[in-house]
Amino acid sequence: MNIGYYPGCALHGSSIDYETSVRACMKALDVQLDELDDWICCGATAAHCINHKLSVALPARNLGIAEKMKMDKLFAPCPMCSMELKKASDELKANPELRKEMAEIVETPVDGTVDVVNLIQVFQTVGFDAIAEKAKEKLWRFKPACYYGCLLTRPPKTLQFDDPEDPTSMEELLKKLGAEPVDWNSKTVCCGAGLTLADEPAVAEQVRKILQDALDNGANCVVVACPMCQVNLDMRQADAKKLGLTQDVPIFFLSDLVALAVGLEGKDLDFAKRYVAIPNEMKKTDPKPEDPKPAKPVAAKKEGAAQ
Amino acid sequence: MEKPNDPRARVEELAQTKLSDCYQCGKCTAGCPRGADMDLPPTRMMRAAQLGQIEEASKADSIWRCLSCLTCSARCPKSVNVSGVVDALRQIAVETNSVSPKSAKIIGFQKAFLRNVRRNGRTNEVEMASDFEIRYFFRRFDVMNVVNTGLLGPKMIARGKMHFAIGSPVKDKALVKRIFDKCKVEL
Numbered sequence: 001m002n003i004g005y006y007p008g009c010a011l012h013g014s015s016i017d018y019e020t021s022v023r024a025c026m027k028a029l030d031v032q033l034d035e036l037d038d039w040i041c042c043g044a045t046a047a048h049c050i051n052h053k054l055s056v057a058l059p060a061r062n063l064g065i066a067e068k069m070k071m072d073k074l075f076a077p078c079p080m081c082s083m084e085l086k087k088a089s090d091e092l093k094a095n096p097e098l099r100k101e102m103a104e105i106v107e108t109p110v111d112g113t114v115d116v117v118n119l120i121q122v123f124q125t126v127g128f129d130a131i132a133e134k135a136k137e138k139l140w141r142f143k144p145a146c147y148y149g150c151l152l153t154r155p156p157k158t159l160q161f162d163d164p165e166d167p168t169s170m171e172e173l174l175k176k177l178g179a180e181p182v183d184w185n186s187k188t189v190c191c192g193a194g195l196t197l198a199d200e201p202a203v204a205e206q207v208r209k210i211l212q213d214a215l216d217n218g219a220n221c222v223v224v225a226c227p228m229c230q231v232n233l234d235m236r237q238a239d240a241k242k243l244g245l246t247q248d249v250p251i252f253f254l255s256d257l258v259a260l261a262v263g264l265e266g267k268d269l270d271f272a273k274r275y276v277a278i279p280n281e282m283k284k285t286d287p288k289p290e291d292p293k294p295a296k297p298v299a300a301k302k303e304g305a306a307q
Numbered sequence: 308m309e310k311p312n313d314p315r316a317r318v319e320e321l322a323q324t325k326l327s328d329c330y331q332c333g334k335c336t337a338g339c340p341r342g343a344d345m346d347l348p349p350t351r352m353m354r355a356a357q358l359g360q361i362e363e364a365s366k367a368d369s370i371w372r373c374l375s376c377l378t379c380s381a382r383c384p385k386s387v388n389v390s391g392v393v394d395a396l397r398q399i400a401v402e403t404n405s406v407s408p409k410s411a412k413i414i415g416f417q418k419a420f421l422r423n424v425r426r427n428g429r430t431n432e433v434e435m436a437s438d439f440e441i442r443y444f445f446r447r448f449d450v451m452n453v454v455n456t457g458l459l460g461p462k463m464i465a466r467g468k469m470h471f472a473i474g475s476p477v478k479d480k481a482l483v484k485r486i487f488d489k490c491k492v493e494l
């Protein structure tokens with residue numbers, strides 16, 4: 001399967017480990033990523049809080065290129081990018097005047113017809129069952145708290161792929177891969193990453209609350225599908241600990257766990273770049289000890305034969 | 308009733324929502340992760356906007372506390388685009404230069420981000436962080452702030468997370484500048 005690919009600035013900068021993880025995971029699933037030619041920044045929070053027109057124009061330029069390249073789906077692993085791109089494409093589709101104005105501003109025709117998808121939606125396209133069939137071992141060591149954060153499911157009118165208050169698609173996929181996701185409250189609470197450099201004390205407290213909730217509900221890791229959530233929850237743990245967070249929590253990308261399940265290892269996924277160390281037993285999947293491997297029954301038969 | 312030049316019309320156009328739809332139920336504030344720190348939490352901001360107090364609302368500190376998490380808009384039973392109203396007030400505050408000194412740092416960050424995109428087409432994190440720090444440093448000396456971000460940068464560089472050179476540069480940088488100019492972005 002081929003799919004259009006918009007990496008976005010974060011994946012070519014501070015979240016380069018997410019790009020490694022996404023690329024390795026997609027390769028293992030036989031998904032070929034066709035990168036968008038000369039893509040530009042989506043504008044992120046800065047554009048929509050300073051100039052509304054710019055917040056449509058920057059995504060529109062990228063959508064125009066995707067249309068020129070005849071892509072039908074455009075995969076943006078960062079939910080901020082995918083939300084901004086999707087929002088702009090909805091606005092363009094609904095408004096012919098805006099299409100005219102934007103074509104002039106971004107210097108290429110743009111109709112908003114490309115289907116923008118995030119990481120979870122790519123896995124849905126491949127099929128959760130098809131991924132489960134490829135799994136080498138079960139993710140039996142993982143009790144993840146699946147964290148959607150704010151932008152994966154919002155605004156709900158734009159991103160109609162899961163329940164905005166109680167999304168469950170990550171849990172559904174990870175259960176099929178043998179993990180035991182926990183039930184918890186903070187899955188759609190914003191982590192405050194948008195203000196990482198600008199308002200630090202507030203962000204540290206937000207991180208503490210979310211991670212403590214995951215721990216209190218029995219999680220041994222948190223799984224995200226957002227580069228900002230990952231960096232924020234990972235890098236801010238030192239500060240969160242000063243505010244009372246009781247222990248380290250490894251923070252995985254959803255693509256990490258899918259990749260581990262289909263047989264990749266930590267070194268393929270750039271785990272060395274994580275601030276909170278990933279425990280060794282979580283760097284690859286291994287057979288569950290009490291699970292009798294096919295070899296064992298054979299051994300048992302031999303014993304029987306000897307008797 | 309809206310008079311000509313009613314500032315409410317501008318907010319409604321930017322946010323693409325109708326201010327009078329809000330019936331002041333308070334649900335947006337109840338779910339707002341920053342509500343407790345806000346001088347004008349979302350419900351009260353909506354009321355001020357309904358009353359045409361756009362200038363006052365755009366001076367509120369709370370519009371810059373907002374994380375743009377969209378919880379308010381997602382939960383509003385009247386489908387009011389509350390976070391869109393926050394954005395509209397922010398844009399008006401920047402245009403009229405009526406930003407509270409307390410929030411200068413946050414706006415400084417957003418502007419540094421956009422200057423960076425205008426120049427490079429994509430964000431270069433090291434360049435952006437230093438642009439932001441230098442400008443902010445001169446605007447208001449704040450030791451803790453310089454120490455904090457000063458510590459954060461090296462921490463990221465050490466993990467190979469921040470890059471001195473941008474991944475792959477945008478070829479048509481002039482086009483990006485033209486897009487900014489045509490949108491009349493003031494930085």
Ligand code: SF4
Nearest residue numbers: 329330332333335383
């Ligand atoms: S949730 Fe909607 S209707 Fe209720 S106070 Fe907020 S904006 Fe008004």
Ligand code: SF4
Nearest residue numbers: 339373374376377379
């Ligand atoms: S978008 Fe802003 S105002 Fe709305 S809930 Fe989030 S932080 Fe509060």
